[in-house]
Every structure is written in structure tokens, then in C-alpha cells.
Amino acid sequence: MSEISIAEAGRQLRAGTTTSAALTEAALARIAAVDPKVNAFITVTAERARADAARADAELAAGTDRGPLHGVPYAIKDIYDTAGIRSTCHSKLRVNNVPTTDSVAAAKLAASGGVLLGKLGTHEFALGGPSFDLPFPPARNPWNTDHIPGGSSSGSGAAIAAGITRLAMGSDTGGSIRGPAAYCGTVGLKPTYGRVSRRGVFPLSTTLDHIGPLTRSVEDTAIALQILAGHDPVDPGSADVPVGDYLGDLEKGVAGLRIGIPRAFFATAPVSSPEVIAAIDRVADALRGAGAVVEDVTLPSYAAFSTCGRVIMLCEAFAIHESDMRARPLDFGQLTFERFILGAAVTGPDIFKALQLRRELTDAVQGVLQGYDALLTASSLVPAPRFDETPRAMLASAPMQTMPFNVTGHPALSVPTGLSASGLPMGLQVVGRPFDEATVLRVGRAVEVLSGWEKVALPTV
Amino acid sequence: MPEDLTPASLEAEFRTLVARAGVTVPEERMETILLGYADFRAQLELLRGVGRDHTAELSNVFRLPAPGGAA
Numbered sequence: 001m002s003e004i005s006i007a008e009a010g011r012q013l014r015a016g017t018t019t020s021a022a023l024t025e026a027a028l029a030r031i032a033a034v035d036p037k038v039n040a041f042i043t044v045t046a047e048r049a050r051a052d053a054a055r056a057d058a059e060l061a062a063g064t065d066r067g068p069l070h071g072v073p074y075a076i077k078d079i080y081d082t083a084g085i086r087s088t089c090h091s092k093l094r095v096n097n098v099p100t101t102d103s104v105a106a107a108k109l110a111a112s113g114g115v116l117l118g119k120l121g122t123h124e125f126a127l128g129g130p131s132f133d134l135p136f137p138p139a140r141n142p143w144n145t146d147h148i149p150g151g152s153s154s155g156s157g158a159a160i161a162a163g164i165t166r167l168a169m170g171s172d173t174g175g176s177i178r179g180p181a182a183y184c185g186t187v188g189l190k191p192t193y194g195r196v197s198r199r200g201v202f203p204l205s206t207t208l209d210h211i212g213p214l215t216r217s218v219e220d221t222a223i224a225l226q227i228l229a230g231h232d233p234v235d236p237g238s239a240d241v242p243v244g245d246y247l248g249d250l251e252k253g254v255a256g257l258r259i260g261i262p263r264a265f266f267a268t269a270p271v272s273s274p275e276v277i278a279a280i281d282r283v284a285d286a287l288r289g290a291g292a293v294v295e296d297v298t299l300p301s302y303a304a305f306s307t308c309g310r311v312i313m314l315c316e317a318f319a320i321h322e323s324d325m326r327a328r329p330l331d332f333g334q335l336t337f338e339r340f341i342l343g344a345a346v347t348g349p350d351i352f353k354a355l356q357l358r359r360e361l362t363d364a365v366q367g368v369l370q371g372y373d374a375l376l377t378a379s380s381l382v383p384a385p386r387f388d389e390t391p392r393a394m395l396a397s398a399p400m401q402t403m404p405f406n407v408t409g410h411p412a413l414s415v416p417t418g419l420s421a422s423g424l425p426m427g428l429q430v431v432g433r434p435f436d437e438a439t440v441l442r443v444g445r446a447v448e449v450l451s452g453w454e455k456v457a458l459p460t461v
Numbered sequence: 462m463p464e465d466l467t468p469a470s471l472e473a474e475f476r477t478l479v480a481r482a483g484v485t486v487p488e489e490r491m492e493t494i495l496l497g498y499a500d501f502r503a504q505l506e507l508l509r510g511v512g513r514d515h516t517a518e519l520s521n522v523f524r525l526p527a528p529g530g531a532a
Contacts, residue, residue, distance in 0.1 A: 207521065307504040314501070318482070326483050337487075338494045342501050344482035345475060353508045358520035392493050395500045 002030070002163035002458065006072050006220045009166075013060060013071045020060075020071030024053035024115050027073040030164045031117065034461040037145055039137045040159040042078045044118040045085055049073065052115040059113065068223045070113030074167040077153050078119040079126055080211075081200040082106050088135070089202050090122045092331045093324055095135050103200025104232055105169060105211055112227045117165060120155030126171055126204040127152060127317060128336025130387060138387075141184060143424050143459045147384040150183035152176040152204075156214045157184035161425075163458045166216045167224055173204040174309055175379075175402025177212050178414035178429060182379035185416045185425030185456070187444065188214040189221050190402075192434045193409030194239030196225075197232030205316035206237065208309060208406040217454065218415065218445040222246040225437060244438045254446045255291030257439070259284075260372040262299040265404075269302065270397050272381035276426045279417035279451070280378060283428060286450035287376075287443075297368050297375070300361055305404035306396055308361060311346055311354040312407070318343025339394050362408040365431075369410070374443045375431040377401055379414040383424035402429065411437045413444045416453040423459075471499055 004012070012018040028046055035041050056071035076082060079089050081099035083106075088094050102110065110116065121139045123129030129151050130138035139154035141147040142161040149158045153170030157180030160168055170177040172190040181188025189212045198211050213224035225246050232238040261284060266272055284294045318325065318340050321332075325344075329337055369375070381399040391398075405412040412431045420426055430447065432440035448454050466474070475498050479486055486494060 303504075303507060307507045310501070310504060311508065322482070322484075326485075329485065329487060334490060334493075337490060338497055341479060341484060341486060341494055342497055344484055345478040345498060345501070346505075347478075350505055350508055352519065353511065353513070355519035355521055356513055356517045357508065357511070359518055362520060392496075394497060396504050397500075 002166055002216060005217055006068060006166050006223050009072050010068050010070065020053040020056040020115060021050070023071065024049050024073055027117055027164055030162070034162045034164065037461055038140045038142050038158045038162050040120055040139050040155040040162060040164065041075070041118045042088060042090065042121050042136050042155070043086055045116055048085070049115050049117050056113050056115065066111070066113030067227070069109065069227060071115065072167070073115040073117050073165050074109060074169070075117045075120050075156070075159055075165050076106055076169045077122050077156055077171060079122055079171060079202040080106050080169060082119065085119060087119065089125050090134055090136055091124045092135050093328065101200065104197040104235070105201065105228055108227055120159055120168055122154060123152035124333045124336040125202065125321070126173060126176055127339050128333045129154065130390065131333040131335045134333045141384050142461045143185065146386050147424065148183065148387055148390055150180035150384060153180045153214060157181060157186055160184065160186040160214055160216055161458060162461050166220050168214045169211065170214050171201060171209060171211045172406065173208045174313055174406050175400045177214055178379045178402045178412060179400050181214050181414035182427030183384035183425065186214050186216060187218050187221050188212070188414040189225060189437070190405065190412045191225060191229065191437055192411045194237050194241070195411070195435060195437065196228045197230070197235045197238050199232055199235045203320055205313040207316065208313055210406065218441055218448050219247070219250060221413070222250055222441050239435070241435050244435070246438055246441055249438050249442045250445045252442055253290055254287050254443055257292045257373045257443065258371065259287060259292050259294045259443065260297035260368055260375045261294065262375060262377050263296045264298065265302045265401055266378040266381055269381050271399050273383060273420070275420045276378060276381055276383070279426050280376065280428050283417055283447055283451055284376060287446065290446060290450060294376070297372065299368060300364050302401065302404070303396070304357065305361055305407050308354050308357045309403035309407045310396070311350055312358065314339070314343035315346040315351050335392065338392070358407055361404070365408045365410055369433050373432070373439050377429050377431065379427040379429045383420045383422060383426055405431055410434060411440050413440050415444045415447045417447070417451045418453065419456065466502070471495065471502065
């Protein structure tokens with residue numbers, strides 16, 4: 001199933017050459033075969049999946065067509081509320097939590113006729129991991145299970161790379177969609193802040209939180225965003241901005257587009273892989289060859305973005321978990337506690353200055369994007385590290401380059417660029433103007449073609 | 462770590478701040494937390510070292526809708 005795009009699955013379903021039941025049974029069989037090795041799932045909803053598939057097939061037979069996800073399997077990160085299905089946040093504190101209503105995103109995917117396979121592993125409360133002291137084991141990278149899949153949408157990245165599904169929902173507060181996408185060789189979109197409702201998704205840091213899809217291809221992402229995007233008046237961060245056409249421009253190429261590279265972000269980083277940087281440069285050359293203007297641009301220092309985002313995130317996260325941090329500190333995993341507690345050390349003036357800085361940084365990115373259609377930079381500076389190489393403390397020198405666009409809210413897409421010599425995926429980010437996901441996806445599609453990634457087979461697990 | 466902050470004073474500062482927040486840090490978790498705090502404290506210095514005047518607005522200054530929905 002995972003070798004067939006969502007669009008192709010839709011064509012086959014409508015031609016009668018496959019059924020949703022067949023796609024679903026194949027996905028469930030794949031889960032049974034590989035999930036014991038990659039731990040992508042916390043809860044497999046086989047009964048729900050079979051019921052969804054039977055309904056999808058019956059509806060199509062009766063002439064009811066809910067659109068491109070109709071009858072197609074997908075999975076959801078376990079911080080999303082799902083009615084009647086436990087939603088644990090990968091934490092002892094919520095291990096028995098069974099919501100009574102769906103998150104907005106879960107409801108939209110269900111209404112689109114998709115087939116819910118289950119709930120995916122995460123870092124605890126989308127921050128603490130990878131950890132071995134939680135109720136469920138950490139997800140592993142299907143390209144090499146000794147390596148992390150990235151986080152916090154770790155199960156989402158692992159499920160796609162393991163060939164279980166083409167669509168897995170994630171969340172991204174500092175890179176939690178784009179990091180696993182880069183490490184697992186998937187596409188991952190953090191939409192513009194406000195583009196997709198976060199209602200019913202457990203928050204990590206409300207002013208930095210975004211939700212979005214991880215998928216096998218850019219086209220799959222465009223299909224998912226078309227379903228998920230839209231204003232939600234009950235989500236205070238949701239924006240009342242018309243939804244674009246995310247599929248119409250995908251194949252238009254990059255001729256005539258202007259693309260900026262904030263090279264200092266990754267060229268001056270203390271830790272980076274020459275292979276990752278070389279892959280970005282190869283893609284930049286290929287984009288030039290395809291007719292884009294690609295040139296270096298200057299943004300404020302990466303350290304400014306990183307500091308701003310980390311202070312806001314830890315402060316907001318601590319505020320959300322303050323009561324449990326006081327009353328039940330030992331019920332948090334050790335990593336989670338170690339990270340959340342830093343938010344208690346942020347003073348009022350610190351957060352005030354971080355919010356001043358956030359405006360300056362957002363204005364700076366906006367200013368550069370007045371002259372460019374998109375930016376291109378690293379997602380992660382290195383391929384996925386081994387579990388035993390991952391530092392316990394969350395350090396400023398972490399090799400992710402994703403936080404800047406959580407701080408500013410701009411849409412950002414991680415797209416694979418190839419495999420490293422060690423056989424692990426590498427990726428880059430395409431960043432765009434607010435609510436211009438259509439151009440981000442168009443450039444991302446060009447990267448997917450020019451890098452040759454669309455011809456790379458999934459790993460053998 | 463900021464130059465004028467010794468490991469002992471860093472730990473004392475951290476203990477004061479988390480006590481103010483009402484959290485009891487399990488002692489067995491303190492050593493790793495202090496490593497993270499030293500790194501975080503260095504980042505905080507980047508914020509604290511920047512002077513801005515009273516005209517610098519915050520990112521979350523908000524705009525209320527006008528009556529009747531006009532912008």
C-alpha cells in the first residue's frame with residue numbers, strides 16, 4: 001500500500017481495482033509485521049479501521065465520494081483527542097485518558113472518509129524523549145533501528161518510513177514534524193500558524209504549537225492540507241484566511257521563482273554534517289538549473305531565534321504542567337521533567353524580552369520574504385543520531401534548525417534530499433510567506449524531483 | 462555559563478527559582494537538570510544583554526475587532 005500514493009489509491013478505489021478493506025488489511029498486516037521492531041504505535045485501532053473501511057467501500061459503491069482520502073488509511077499522533085480512543089500523550093499522567101470528542105483535525109480526517117489505523121508514539125507531552133521510562137517504548141528509526149526517528153512526532157515519522165501508511169498526523173512546536181521527517185526520510189509540513197485548527201490537540205506551547213501532516217510525498221501532503229486547512233473560531237490562534245488550492249501548482253516547477261538561502265544558519269553551526277550541507281547545495285544548484293534564482297540571504301543569527309523559541313516554549317510548557325509538576329513530579333518521565341522544569345527559571349522580564357525579540361525576528365523574516373518566494377535551509381544539520389548518542393539535556397547546540405519558523409509562524413516544509421553514506425536520510429526545509437503553502441509545496445515538489453528522492457525505496461525493516 | 466556565575470551560585474539560583482515556583486526537584490534528577498540549566502542560562506544572557514527602549518512592542522500585542530466587524 002505505501003508504494004501507492006494517496007492519489008493513486010483513490011484512482012484504484014474508484015476504478016474498482018482495489019478496495020478500502022484491502023488497503024486496510026495490508027496496513028494492519030504491515031503493522032503486525034514491523035511495529036514490534038519500530039514501536040510506531042501506542043494503540044492500533046483495528047476494529048475501528050475495519051469499520052471505517054467497510055463504510056468507505058459501501059459509500060463508494062453507492063456513489064458517495066468524500067474526496068481524495070476516502071477509503072485511505074492514516075494514523076494520528078497520540079496527543080490528538082480521538083473520541084472513545086485513549087489519547088495518552090505517551091505519558092503515565094494520561095495513560096487512561098479517553099476523550100469523548102474528536103480533535104478538529106481528527107474529525108476532519110474522519111469526515112473525509114479516511115481509515116484510522118491508530119494512535120502514534122510521541123515524546124512525552126511532545127517534548128520528553130526519546131525515553132525508556134515511560135509506559136510505552138520509544139519509536140525507532142526504520143532506516144536503522146539503533147537510531148532515533150526524531151521527535152516529538154516520532155511514531156509518525158517511523159510509521160511512514162516503515163511503509164505502514166502514507167499519512168500520519170504530527171505536531172510541531174520547535175520542529176517536531178520537520179525533525180522526524182528529516183530523520184525518517186518523509187515529507188513533513190508545519191503550516192502557517194493559524195492555518196490548521198489545534199483544538200483538541202494537547203498543547204506544548206500554545207503560541208508556538210502547529211499541527212500538520214507527515215507523508216511519503218509532497219503530493220500526499222498537499223492532499224492532507226486541503227482537508228485540514230480552514231478557520232476554526234474556537235481556536236484562538238486560528239486565522240480567518242481563505243484556504244488555497246494546494247494541488248493546482250504542484251507541478252509548475254520553479255522557473256522564475258526567487259529562493260533565498262540563509263546560509264549563516266547552517267554554515268556557522270557548531271555541529272553539522274558536510275554531507276547534509278553538500279546535499280542542500282546540490283539541490284540549490286539543481287533549482288538554479290530549473291530556472292529559479294537562488295541566492296544567499298541574511299537573517300538574524302540562528303542563536304537569536306533559538307533563544308527566543310526556547311524561552312517561550314519552556315515558559316509556556318511549564319505553565320501548562322505546573323500543577324502536575326508540583327504534585328506528581330515522579331509521574332513525568334525523567335527527560336520530560338528535566339526539560340519542563342527549566343521553564344520555572346524564566347522570569348517575567350525574560351519572557352517580556354523574548355516576546356519583543358519575537359516581533360523583531362518575525363519582521364526580519366517577513367522583510368526578506370518580500371524579495372523572495374521561498375527560503376531554503378537545513379531541517380537537521382546531521383542525519384539521525386543513535387539512541388546512545390542523544391544528549392540527555394536539551395541543549396542550545398542541538399542540531400535541529402527548525403525553531404525559527406515556529407517563532408515567526410511562517411510555513412515550513414521538510415523534504416528529503418537523499419541518503420548519507422551511512423544510509424540514513426537527510427533533508428532540507430522550504431519556508432514560505434504566511435498562508436502561501438501552495439508555493440512552499442510547489443518548491444518542495446521540485447526538490448523531491450530534482451533530488452531524486454521520489455525514486456528512493458523505503459528501507460527494509 | 463555566564464562568566465560571573467560559579468557552579469555553586471548557578472545551583473543556588475536554580476534552587477531559589479524552582480522553590481519560588483513551588484516545585485520540589487527530586488535530588489536524583491538534579492545533576493542532569495543543572496547541566497541543562499547552565500546551557501539555558503547562557504541563552505537567557507543573550508536576551509538580557511539586549512537593550513531596547515519603551516517603544517519595542519511585544520509580538521503578542523493584540524488587536525480588538527471594531528463594532529460591526531469592520532477592520
